[in-house]
Amino acid sequence: xxxxxxxxxxxxxxxxxxxxxxxxxxxxxxxxxxxxxxxxxxxxxxxxxxxxxxxxxxxxxxxxxxxxxxxxxxxxxxxxxxxxxxxxxxxxxxxxxxxxxxxxxxxxxxxxxxxxxxxxxxxxxxxxxxxxxxxxxxxxxxxxxxxxxxxxxxxxxxxxxxxxxxxxxxxxxxxxxxxxxxxxxxxxxxxxxxxxxxxxxxxxxxxxxxxxxxxxxxxxxxxxxxxxxxxxxxxxxxxxxxxxxxxxxxxxxxxxxxxxxxxxxxxxxxxxxxxxxxxxxxxxxxxxxxxxxxxxxxxxxxxxxxxxxxxxxxxxxxxxxxxxxxx
Numbered sequence: 215x216x217x218x219x220x221x222x223x224x225x226x227x228x229x230x231x232x233x234x235x236x237x238x239x240x241x242x243x244x245x246x247x248x249x250x251x252x253x254x255x256x257x258x259x260x261x262x263x264x265x266x267x268x269x270x271x272x273x274x275x276x277x278x279x280x281x282x283x284x285x286x287x288x289x290x291x292x293x294x295x296x297x298x299x300x301x302x303x304x305x306x307x308x309x310x311x312x313x314x315x316x317x318x319x320x321x322x323x324x325x326x327x328x329x330x331x332x333x334x335x336x337x338x339x340x341x342x343x344x345x346x347x348x349x350x351x352x353x354x355x356x357x358x359x360x361x362x363x364x365x366x367x368x369x370x371x372x373x374x375x376x377x378x379x380x381x382x383x384x385x386x387x388x389x390x391x392x393x394x395x396x397x398x399x400x401x402x403x404x405x406x407x408x409x410x411x412x413x414x415x416x417x418x419x420x421x422x423x424x425x426x427x428x429x430x431x432x433x434x435x436x437x438x439x440x441x442x443x444x445x446x447x448x449x450x451x452x453x454x455x456x457x458x459x460x461x462x463x464x465x466x467x468x469x470x471x472x473x474x475x476x477x478x479x480x481x482x483x484x485x486x487x488x489x490x491x492x493x494x495x496x497x498x499x500x501x502x503x504x505x506x507x508x509x510x511x512x513x514x515x516x517x518x519x520x521x522x523x524x525x526x527x528x529x530x531x532x533x534x535x536x537x538x539x540x541x
Contacts, residue, residue, distance in 0.1 A: 245383065248374045249296045252386055253289040255367045259393075260286050262360035270353035272407075273340045274400040277333040277420040278357070281393055281427060284329045288322035288389055292382045299382075299477050312477025316441045319385035323434030326389060330428035337420035344413035350404055357404075361397040364390050379478040381441060385434055392430040396423050447473040447480060447512075452535060454511045455482055459532075462507075464488060464500045466524040469533035480515035482508055487530070490523035497521040 263279035266272075295318030303310045347353075368390035375383030403419030406412065446452070452473055459468045467487040474481050486504065488497050498521070505517040522529055 245296045245374075245378045245380045246293070246300065248371060248378070248380075248383060249289070249293045252367070252371055252383070253286070253293055255363060256282065256285040256289040259360045259363055262356045262363075263397075266353040266356040266360070269349040269356070270347045270404065271345060272347050272350075272353065272400075272404055272416050273337045274403045274416050274420040274423065275353060275357065277337060277423055278393075278397055278400045280329050280332055280336075281326070281396055282360070284322075284325040285386075285389060285393060287325055288318075288386055291318045291321045292386050294318070295382045296380065309476065309481075310479055312479045313442065315380060315382035315477045316438050318382040319434060320438035320442070322382075322385055322389055323431050323436075323438055325431075326392070326434060327428055327431030330424045330431060333420055333424035333427065337417045337424070340417035340420075341414055344417060346413055347404065347407055347416065350408040354401055354404055357397055357401050361394055361401070364397065365394050368394060381438075381477060385438070388434065389430065392427065396427060399423055399426075441475070444474040444476075446535070447475055447482075451480070451512055455484070455508050456534065458504055458507050458511065459484075459486060462500070462504055464492075465504060467530060467532040469529075469531075469538070471533075471535050473535075480512050482512070482515055482517045483519075485520045485522050487524040488521050490525065 260279065260282040263275065263282050267275040267279050295314045298314040299310075299312045301307075301311045368387050371383050371390065372387035374380070375385075375387055400419060400423060403415055406419075407416050452471070455471065455473070456468075459465050465486050465488065468484050471484040472482075486501065488500055492500075501519045501521050505519050508517045509515050524530060
């Protein structure tokens with residue numbers, strides 16, 4: 215059901231040749247739809263895992279439920295971030311609000327890291343004073359249902375996040391995948407305790423889980439920080455830009471190519487060399503044609519090119535980004 219709903223949110227008129235502004239709004243509407251379902255799924259999974267903990271008294275299951283509580287908070291932040299990112303540019307934010315999704319990713323990373331610390335604090339004392347588990351069969355059944363829901367949701371939200379260029383949805387999907395592995399480890403630990411009677415294994419499994427959870431939190435924070443600091447577009451996207459420069463006969467070279475991404479939005483800036491004998495109008499026509507071609511190639515990117523007169527010995531050498539930054 216989760217996959218079907220996510221697919222419905224991200225389908226529709228996705229491939230119609232709509233203008234950029236319409237496509238952007240259409241995409242953001244679907245992002246909000248998927249984000250709302252992420253919140254619903256997170257609440258359902260949390261209820262199942264809390265039920266499993268209350269039935270068994272397992273610290274490992276409590277640690278898993280704690281991560282699901284973080285999922286609920288993260289899903290709520292995704293909903294709010296996607297709503298804010300959908301706002302059109304205004305006087306104070308002329309480039310739009312798309313980076314709000316990166317703030318959501320950073321918040322989710324911080325919450326994941328915090329949950330890892332909480333798991334350690336609550337589980338460590340149980341290594342010294344372990345307690346027996348109860349009704350492990352029913353508890354494991356609830357955990358299995360919650361894990362399957364998370365697995366389907368992670369796949370659906372990851373696909374939606376990629377297709378809709380939503381970093382918040384992609385980050386939430388990564389968190390859900392971590393939750394799936396966490397639940398699998400917790401389940402194996404509870405089975406081991408139930409079959410062997412080694413009650414300390416329960417707390418030990420919870421501590422092992424905390425390591426994986428903490429690692430995922432750090433990765434989410436690093437990715438969000440990189441995006442907030444205007445990470446460049448992919449090598450393939452930049453290669454597509456440079457192919458357009460090389461293909462146009464009136465573009466004699468270029469330098470200072472800069473690219474960046476803010477949520478669903480992409481930006482490209484560069485200086486291109488043209489024949490100094492051209493009129494301003496002729497140079498403008500060349501630049502506009504190249505801008506439109508690049509924008510089309512990159513799904514409606516905002517492209518700003520500056521025409522400079524070609525001058526041997528001064529402005530005659532193409533400088534690619536890797537050349538400029540010594541990569």
